[in-house]
Amino acid sequence: MTAPATTSAETPALAGPAPRTATTVRTKAAPAPGRWLSRTAVNGVLLLSVAYTLFPLVWLVTAATKDTGGLLSGDAFSFEGFDLGHNLSELASYNDGVYLRWYLNSLLYAGGGAVVCALISTAAGYAFDKYDFRGKEKLFGVVLLGVLVPSTALALPMYLLASKTGLVNTYWSVLVPVLVNPFGVYLSRVFSASHIPDEALEAARIDGAGELRAFWSIGLRMVMPGFVTVFLFQFTAIWNNFFLPLVMLSDQKLFPLSLGLYAWNSNTHAEPSFYPLVVTGSLLAVLPLVVAFVALQRHWKAGLTAGGVK
Amino acid sequence: MAAKARTSRRTGAAAGVLLAPFFVLFTAVTVVPIGYALWLSLFTEKQSGLGFGGAESVFSGLDNYTAALGDRAFRDGFWILLGYCAVYIPLMVGGALALALLLDSGLARARRFFQLALFLPHAVPGIIAALIWVYLYTPGLSPVVRAMDSGGIGFSFFSSGGSLPSVVNIALWEWLGYNMVIFYAALQAIDRSVLEAATVDGAGAWRTAFSIKIPLVRASLGMVALFTVIGSLQLFTEPLILNQGSGSAVTSTWTPTMYAYTAAFARNDYGLAAAAAVLLALAAALLSFAVTRLTTRKGARA
Numbered sequence: 001m002t003a004p005a006t007t008s009a010e011t012p013a014l015a016g017p018a019p020r021t022a023t024t025v026r027t028k029a030a031p032a033p034g035r036w037l038s039r040t041a042v043n044g045v046l047l048l049s050v051a052y053t054l055f056p057l058v059w060l061v062t063a064a065t066k067d068t069g070g071l072l073s074g075d076a077f078s079f080e081g082f083d084l085g086h087n088l089s090e091l092a093s094y095n096d097g098v099y100l101r102w103y104l105n106s107l108l109y110a111g112g113g114a115v116v117c118a119l120i121s122t123a124a125g126y127a128f129d130k131y132d133f134r135g136k137e138k139l140f141g142v143v144l145l146g147v148l149v150p151s152t153a154l155a156l157p158m159y160l161l162a163s164k165t166g167l168v169n170t171y172w173s174v175l176v177p178v179l180v181n182p183f184g185v186y187l188s189r190v191f192s193a194s195h196i197p198d199e200a201l202e203a204a205r206i207d208g209a210g211e212l213r214a215f216w217s218i219g220l221r222m223v224m225p226g227f228v229t230v231f232l233f234q235f236t237a238i239w240n241n242f243f244l245p246l247v248m249l250s251d252q253k254l255f256p257l258s259l260g261l262y263a264w265n266s267n268t269h270a271e272p273s274f275y276p277l278v279v280t281g282s283l284l285a286v287l288p289l290v291v292a293f294v295a296l297q298r299h300w301k302a303g304l305t306a307g308g309v310k
Numbered sequence: 311m312a313a314k315a316r317t318s319r320r321t322g323a324a325a326g327v328l329l330a331p332f333f334v335l336f337t338a339v340t341v342v343p344i345g346y347a348l349w350l351s352l353f354t355e356k357q358s359g360l361g362f363g364g365a366e367s368v369f370s371g372l373d374n375y376t377a378a379l380g381d382r383a384f385r386d387g388f389w390i391l392l393g394y395c396a397v398y399i400p401l402m403v404g405g406a407l408a409l410a411l412l413l414d415s416g417l418a419r420a421r422r423f424f425q426l427a428l429f430l431p432h433a434v435p436g437i438i439a440a441l442i443w444v445y446l447y448t449p450g451l452s453p454v455v456r457a458m459d460s461g462g463i464g465f466s467f468f469s470s471g472g473s474l475p476s477v478v479n480i481a482l483w484e485w486l487g488y489n490m491v492i493f494y495a496a497l498q499a500i501d502r503s504v505l506e507a508a509t510v511d512g513a514g515a516w517r518t519a520f521s522i523k524i525p526l527v528r529a530s531l532g533m534v535a536l537f538t539v540i541g542s543l544q545l546f547t548e549p550l551i552l553n554q555g556s557g558s559a560v561t562s563t564w565t566p567t568m569y570a571y572t573a574a575f576a577r578n579d580y581g582l583a584a585a586a587a588v589l590l591a592l593a594a595a596l597l598s599f600a601v602t603r604l605t606t607r608k609g610a611r612a
Contacts, residue, residue: 035417038515042417049409050427053487056442057430059453063445072450120331127328131321139329146340148536148598152544152567153591156574156583157343157350177339185332211324240435242547247571258437265441266554279445282438289433294426301495 057286064283068273087280099281101253102260106239106285108171109256113178114235121181121230125188126219130201140189146182152243159247173248174256178238184230191226192219229299232292239289257285344591350584351375374585383563384586388593390474391565395542398478402538403531406486410493411519425494428487436484440551443480447552470559473552477560480548485541489534496530497523532605539601543594546571566590 063071065084091099128140158177162168167176196219204214220227242258249255255263261281268274293300354370378384409428413421431439446452447467449459458465467476500523508518524531546567553560553568562576563569566586574583 039417042412042415043419046409046412046418046424049486050424053428053431053483056439056446056483057434059446060442120335123328124332127325131325133322133325143336146336148540148594149340149344150540150544150591150594152546153347153570153587153594154340154343156570156580156587157347158339159574160350160580161343161346176335180332180335180339182336211321212327215324215328236433240437242435242437247575258435261441262437262551265551269554275445275451278441282441285438286434289435290430293429293433297426301491 060279060283060286064276064280066276066279068276071275071279072272083276084280087276091277091280091284094277098252099260099277102255102257103284105254106256106258107288109174109178109241110235110238113175113238114231117179117181117184117234118227118231120179121184121188122192122220122223122227123215124185125190125226126192126196126215126223128185128189129192130196130198130219143182143185146180147186155244155247158244162248168248169250169254171254174241174245174254177244178234178241181230181234181237184234187230187233188223188226191223191229195226196222225299228296232296232299235292236289257281261285347584347587347591350580351588352581354581355579370581374581375589377582378569378585378589381569383561384566384569387563387566387569391543391545393474394478394545395539397474398481398542399535399538401478402482402485402489403535405482406489406534407493407524407527407531409486409490410497411523413490413494414497414523415515415519425487425491429491430487431483432485432488434484436547437551439484440480440548443476443483443548444551444554447476468552468558468560473549473559473564476552477545477548481542481545485538489538492530492534493527496527500526528605532601535605536598536601539597540594543567543590543597566593 064087065082067083067086070083124143128136128143154177159168162173167173200218200222201214204218205211209217239256240258241256242262245256245259246262249259252260252263261278264274264278264281268278351374352369352371353367354373356366356368412418413424418424434442446454449455449466455467466472504522504526505518508522513521544567545565549560549564549568552558553562553564562572567590570583570586570590573579573586
């Protein structure tokens with residue numbers, strides 16, 4: 001443990017690529033010209049790729065401030081002809097405020113669906129991690145296979161089953177399928193193994209707590225970071241879901257944002273005045289996730305790491 | 311002895327209670343639909359008599375499969391998908407890995423900012439990403455097309471030659487940062503002493519990246535490749551929005567998923583749609599198997 005650390009301290013960064021925080025101070029003090037060049041090149045490439053990822057979002061922000069004429073003629077990368085207020089009131093009032101209804105639907109589908117999904121996944125992941133039973137690994141193999149099933153191939157038979165049972169074109173038709181996420185179970189098992197020590201459960205058992213009580217009041221509390229990670233993943237997945245609602249729903253009142261904006265976009269050819277509605281509506285639809293990702297960075301990174309390092 | 315047996319029965323019951331919600335729902339929304347799709351794909355709707363009394367399902371064996379495979383539009387969908395994968399997967403995996411290596415090289419500044427900014431497109435729903443880009447492709451609406459025109463570059467993003475790059479670009483924008491973060495996390499998990507040893511031995515930045523870092527993140531490479539392949543096979547949303555663009559070369563059966571969707575909802579041919587969906591799932595299974603084998607075999611050799 002200590003030996004490599006000493007070595008690195010004695011080996012100043014002459015041309016080495018890897019020295020970390022400990023040696024950066026020294027590097028800054030004596031920058032070799034070659035190193036300066038590669039530093040500029042590395043940061044230049046990264047800046048270029050950030051420009052690529054951010055410029056459509058910048059366009060979305062500036063475009064949302066324009067009316068139809070401004071969108072179709074002006075230079076979109078400016079705040080010239082600022083008309084955001086008008087666009088927002090149009091958005092709120094069009095068709096009796098159906099946009100607001102879509103927004104609430106999306107919040108219901110994504111929020112409700114993700115909480116229940118995270119709970120179901122955490123319970124299953126905990127059971128896979130903490131209990132031994134016959135055929136456990138085979139059953140877990142089935143879960144892993146479930147990760148690989150393309151969801152678009154399932155949506156069509158699900159639609160036909162839903163129409164047989166009268167569930168088609170209801171809240172349930174969109175809400176029930178998103179409660180299942182095999183990858184969430186996999187993540188939960190990984191989190192359970194690393195966050196809940198067996199001794200904690202053993203102590204609870206000795207104190208006379210039942211198995212389910214031990215899960216509810218000890219296991220679930222300890223695995224909370226995993227719960228939040230699965231919640232965040234599923235919230236994103238449901239908020240972004242398009243194919244399932246497209247197949248299941250025909251009543252505009254039940255639409256989530258994705259489907260509503262799609263319907264508006266199909267009108268833009270005949271009626272260009274829909275452009276500002278779609279653009280402004282898209283901007284508002286993107287905001288909650290951007291805020292969630294910036295605020296909860298630790299959690300999504302934890303999820304990606306657990307999935308990736310395996 | 312008796313006490314032990316009782317405990318194991320008790321824990322067994324607890325495990326069952328905790329697993330039941332997931333597996334009941336998993337059965338309802340995954341296992342049953344797969345079975346139903348298989349069953350449906352063996353039947354054809356026939357109008358009975360003069361069309362009175364509605365349609366009737368008739369067992370038709372593998373007819374739907376031969377019909378789908380015999381349909382040029384369906385086969386063309388797979389060719390388009392193949393072309394898409396050939397361009398998209400190397401760009402995606404290579405690009406994400408290159409960015410992660412740059413970020414991990416010790417030369418990058420503001421690493422947290424770069425990570426977040428590159429990841430941000432993942433917060434944009436696929437349909438909205440497609441809408442934004444299609445607007446950026448549309449002449450008259452797009453500052454990009456305007457700039458290209460004034461620069462003397464005439465390129466139509468909706469033409470038959472332009473559609474594929476247009477779709478690849480949208481998908482790349484959506485997933486590049488996401489996969490980069492996965493690679494970066496794996497790179498960060500590498501034992502620092504290994505890298506320091508390489509530096510002491512005189513390995514340069516390139517040598518360290520190719521001989522040490524990339525082999526050590528092979529597991530992540532395999533996983534990203536697997537999910538990228540499965541995602542690519544389901545290609546639907548982006549071309550659907552492109553299909554709505556005026557004068558677009560993207561047809562309503564451009565990809566196999568679009569073909570299944572059109573068969574079900576435009577032609578009401580559920581048997582054909584089910585057969586197409588089953589064939590798609592089969593292709594996904596075969597490719598997943600191939601990718602997994604390929605990446606684990608590489609692991610065994612190293």
